[in-house]
Amino acid sequence: MNREDKIDYLIDQLLAENPGYASIPRPVDIREKRRLLRSLMNVRFPGPVSPEVLKVQDELLREELEEKGVVDIKKLPAIGDEYPCTEIKNADRIILWQGDITRLRADAIVNAANAQMMGCFVPCHGCIDNAIHSAAGLQLRNECAQIMEEQGHEEPTGKAKVTGGYNLPAGHVIHTVGPIVGKEVTVQQIEQLKSCYKSCLKLAERHNLKSIAFCCISTGEFHFPNKLSAETAIHIIDKYLSTSNVERVVINVYKNEDYNIYKKLFL
Structure with missing residues (x-):
């Protein structure tokens, strides 16, 4: 998966956790997609996360960290x-x-x-x-x-x-x-x-x-x-x-x- 694929995947997974999110519009622009993903992460209550979701999330966050620079x-x-x-x-x-x-x-x-x-x-x-x-x-x-x-x-x-x-x-x-x-x-x-x-x-x-x-x-x-x-x-x-x-x-x-x-x- 490229970066946008990872963002799309994570958005899909987090939206699926809450039926009330069904009406949330999907952005087209990658920057707005990333903002939506951060928002969904911010409002998510503690709870189990699948290993696949964590794997994709970790890959995305580490790519972004590398870009920012350690x-x-x-x-x-x-x-x-x-x-x-x-x-x-x-x-x-x-x-x-x-x-x-x-x-x-x-x-x-x-x-x-x-x-x-x-x-x-x-x-x-x-x-x-x-x-x-x-x-x-x-x-x-x-x-x-x-x-x-x-x-x-x-x-x-x-x-x-x-x-x-x-x-x-x-x-x-x-x-x-x-x-x-x-x-x-x-x-x-x-x-x-x-x-x-x-x-x-x-x-x-x-x-x-x-x-x-x-x-x-x-x-x-x-x-x-x-x-x-x-x-x-x-x-x-x-x-x-x-x-x-x-x-x-x-x-x-x-x-x-x-x-x-x-x-x-x-x-």
């Missing part, structure tokens, strides 16, 4: 090589990188999850939770659902869980629930954000993961102030690394605003 964090320069970093003790182990976190080859990447811990169900939503689940594949939601079923309750803010990475270049995904900020950030929410970073680092160490890439937890849909988030992240990461076996920590930013905030903190 970024090996071992080859990225540390902030100590690029900035003065006079206040940062572990500048040789911290990396600032701007781009798509689903391209990073690391032992783990961090997902800013919600309390249900099963990914974003909004079709093609722009959040990192949606991006990570869409790139990892249907297996990720199924594993998350199993973890949550065994846990029996929503994930508390500031805590974290680890899963496989599946079709991501990262070996694992560490899912953490950040605080949701209203009009003003509270002292409790600052402590909860600190706990997110600590929980992820502790989990990485517990699983003998030597490298981890953090997204900007809570700064998007959860409205945590960007500058305060960056200051909090750097403080916790640098302090933790001083007594940790974790070798490399990537601060992954996507927006120019966050990139510029971190650069100023390092100067």
Whole structure:
């Protein structure tokens, strides 16, 4: 099968799972077909998937990853090589990188999850939770659902869980629930954000993961102030690394605003 054949096949299989999808129009353009496929993956509830569907899905996602290009964090320069970093003790182990976190080859990447811990169900939503689940594949939601079923309750803010990475270049995904900020950030929410970073680092160490890439937890849909988030992240990461076996920590930013905030903190 070529790429379009794979997309058509996967659309057919996912549409067939739900009789209510019978009226959904089939796009002609391959880009719209791919968007429909992502939407169907996003809204699909956890459940068994046939080996053939997973095989075709995995082939498609890995082809797309190859096109995007994998970024090996071992080859990225540390902030100590690029900035003065006079206040940062572990500048040789911290990396600032701007781009798509689903391209990073690391032992783990961090997902800013919600309390249900099963990914974003909004079709093609722009959040990192949606991006990570869409790139990892249907297996990720199924594993998350199993973890949550065994846990029996929503994930508390500031805590974290680890899963496989599946079709991501990262070996694992560490899912953490950040605080949701209203009009003003509270002292409790600052402590909860600190706990997110600590929980992820502790989990990485517990699983003998030597490298981890953090997204900007809570700064998007959860409205945590960007500058305060960056200051909090750097403080916790640098302090933790001083007594940790974790070798490399990537601060992954996507927006120019966050990139510029971190650069100023390092100067």
